[in-house]
Amino acid sequence: MTTAEDLRAIHVDQFLAHPPAKVWRALTEPEHLNKWLMPGDFRPEVGHTFTFQGTPVEAAEFSGTVYCEVLEIEKERLIKLSWDDGSRLGWTVTWRLEPEGRGTRLFLDHEGFDPDDPRQQVSRKIMGGGWRSMHMRAIEKVLAEMG
Amino acid sequence: MREDVFAALASPVRRQLLHLLLDGGSQPVGRLAERFDMARPSVSEHLKVLKDAGLVAESRHGRERHYRLEAAPLMEIRDWLTPYERFWRERLADLGTVLDDMEDRDDDNR
Numbered sequence: 549m550t551t552a553e554d555l556r557a558i559h560v561d562q563f564l565a566h567p568p569a570k571v572w573r574a575l576t577e578p579e580h581l582n583k584w585l586m587p588g589d590f591r592p593e594v595g596h597t598f599t600f601q602g603t604p605v606e607a608a609e610f611s612g613t614v615y616c617e618v619l620e621i622e623k624e625r626l627i628k629l630s631w632d633d634g635s636r637l638g639w640t641v642t643w644r645l646e647p648e649g650r651g652t653r654l655f656l657d658h659e660g661f662d663p664d665d666p667r668q669q670v671s672r673k674i675m676g677g678g679w680r681s682m683h684m685r686a687i688e689k690v691l692a693e694m695g
Numbered sequence: 696m697r698e699d700v701f702a703a704l705a706s707p708v709r710r711q712l713l714h715l716l717l718d719g720g721s722q723p724v725g726r727l728a729e730r731f732d733m734a735r736p737s738v739s740e741h742l743k744v745l746k747d748a749g750l751v752a753e754s755r756h757g758r759e760r761h762y763r764l765e766a767a768p769l770m771e772i773r774d775w776l777t778p779y780e781r782f783w784r785e786r787l788a789d790l791g792t793v794l795d796d797m798e799d800r801d802d803d804n805r
Binding site: 558560562564565567569570571573574580583654656658680 | 784786788
């Protein structure tokens with residue numbers, strides 16, 4: 549992955565020891581979404597607009613409310629949402645489910661970060677050359693050990 | 696984030712020093728200086744900038760000064776650079792817990 553791509557998107561994936569149908573329920577039923585993501589009136593229907601209500605995060609310039617529209621739905625395979633947290637435009641969040649063994653690998657793509665965003669530019673300037681991705685892991689490790 | 700933290704991170708030498716401390720934990724100046732092609736006082740100067748920015752702390756062990764990382768500004772850097780990455784990692788970890796607690800349905804395993 550190039551640094552330019554790093555700055556435009558976040559890719560995270562996680563193996564879940566549960567079948568895709570169950571993971572799909574956790575991703576689409578508000579009573580479950582509520583517990584791991586945020587309370588919101590999500591429905592798995594293209595064109596449905598809704599909000600998630602979260603806790604404001606100052607470091608992320610996140611106001612606490614996320615305005616979303618369902619852009620794509622493929623049952624038990626994919627959900628793509630527009631994701632507007634009030635500070636930036638043009639973000640999308642996509643969850644992709646792939647069966648893996650007896651479980652599911654869930655891929656999350658958070659895309660649409662603007663490489664010209666002043667914060668991204670500063671970040672690139674001081675953290676250039678892969679510093680960010682390489683060292684974030686090391687920082688996490690040290691912080692975990694520090695307790 | 697504080698201006699002096701940015702300034703401290705702007706230097707490749709200081710980023711390398713942080714890297715060495717991340718990898719090797721608390722270390723004497725001498726061991727850190729061996730890794731650089733520059734005089735030890737210059738390395739000490741860089742460590743002082745990191746210390747003034749609060750990124751490292753120093754302690755005396757006999758005649759030697761040891762340097763170690765400080766957690767708070769590291770957390771600040773991490774949260775500032777990748778707030779959303781961290782957010783999603785934590786959410787996906789929570790999703791795993793929610794799934795473990797959810798009852799299985801017959802038609803989940805088709």
